[in-house]
Amino acid sequence: MAGQQFRKLAPPELVPMQSGGRHAPLPLAGPRYINRYLRPTVIAPDKKHTRERLIIALDVASAAEAVRLAEKLRGHVGLFKVGSQLFTAEGPVVARHLAALGEKVFLDLKFHDIPNTVRAAAREAARLGVTMLNVHASGGQKMMQAALEGSREGGSGRDRPLVLAVTVLTSLGSDELAEIGLNGGAEVAAVRLARLAQVAGLDGVVTSPREIETIRRACGPNFVVVTPGVRPATAAAHDQTRIATPEQAIRGGADYVVVGRPITAAADPVAAADVIVAEMERGGPQQAARST
Numbered sequence: 001m002a003g004q005q006f007r008k009l010a011p012p013e014l015v016p017m018q019s020g021g022r023h024a025p026l027p028l029a030g031p032r033y034i035n036r037y038l039r040p041t042v043i044a045p046d047k048k049h050t051r052e053r054l055i056i057a058l059d060v061a062s063a064a065e066a067v068r069l070a071e072k073l074r075g076h077v078g079l080f081k082v083g084s085q086l087f088t089a090e091g092p093v094v095a096r097h098l099a100a101l102g103e104k105v106f107l108d109l110k111f112h113d114i115p116n117t118v119r120a121a122a123r124e125a126a127r128l129g130v131t132m133l134n135v136h137a138s139g140g141q142k143m144m145q146a147a148l149e150g151s152r153e154g155g156s157g158r159d160r161p162l163v164l165a166v167t168v169l170t171s172l173g174s175d176e177l178a179e180i181g182l183n184g185g186a187e188v189a190a191v192r193l194a195r196l197a198q199v200a201g202l203d204g205v206v207t208s209p210r211e212i213e214t215i216r217r218a219c220g221p222n223f224v225v226v227t228p229g230v231r232p233a234t235a236a237a238h239d240q241t242r243i244a245t246p247e248q249a250i251r252g253g254a255d256y257v258v259v260g261r262p263i264t265a266a267a268d269p270v271a272a273a274d275v276i277v278a279e280m281e282r283g284g285p286q287q288a289a290r291s292t
């Protein structure tokens with residue numbers, strides 16, 4: 001971005017090692033307080049900058065590769081998503097590193113366990129300084145409430161991460177849903193789980209673009225909707241089934257869209273991200289126009 005100065009992202013491998021770990025821990029900014037009444041760091045994205053609403057999935061195998069991608073994409077996207085592949089390969093180093101540099105991070109580990117374990121995991125996620133974390137709504141109301149509590153306990157200053165619930169994975173079609181006992185179809189299940197998440201006090205959901213409009217109607221304008229399964233008009237679907245274009249996702253009412261392979265596998269990831277932001281802009285301001 002013209003005129004904007006960013007601090008250089010050093011690959012984590014270059015950070016000197018300290019005792020007991022592969023990577024030196026980066027310091028988190030400021031003291032941490034345990035406060036039951038912390039607000040989430042962000043609710044609605046910056047309405048002036050559509051790119052703030054684009055989340056890039058850093059689905060790569062190494063911290064070095066993730067940081068190289070993040071270095072290129074800084075200023076072109078809003079958040080960096082660290083998911084199961086990168087976290088399993090490298091641990092929390094990339095999330096901590098990006099957050100310490102002031103980047104917004106979505107820790108997409110989709111926690112699904114007993115409430116006590118999820119609470120502890122959410123607490124640790126918040127301590128990394130991430131902006132968003134998520135759990136599976138099918139873990140139930142108590143588990144979701146535990147995640148919220150954990151995020152408050154680990155939050156820093158007045159902030160805690162946004163806690164989102166995954167409704168139904170965007171890769172699941174109706175046949176597969178029926179195989180796992182969800183016979184009513186994806187939309188019915190997604191809306192039911194979104195309402196459950198809202199009643200539990202969560203900030204929003206991660207859901208397929210096909211279900212955004214119904215969830216908006218059921219959960220109202222202040223419930224955050226993040227949607228993966230977004231593909232530019234010309235891109236391959238990969239293993240995603242319930243997909244939409246960036247324009248359709250924004251027009252339908254998504255606050256944020258998550259895109260992985262169409263950007264990370266592109267010859268020019270920055271150009272690919274800019275094309276997606278332009279497509280999102282055609283979807284209008286929609287939900288981002290509401291106030292935080």
Ligand code: C5P
Pocket residue numbers: 057059083108166167168169170171206207208228229230238240258259260261262
């Ligand atoms: O490469 P692609 O754009 O399909 O990546 C989508 C990302 O969003 C992946 O990191 C995937 O784990 C994540 N995701 C998803 N469906 C959900 C929740 C998260 O595809 N319901």
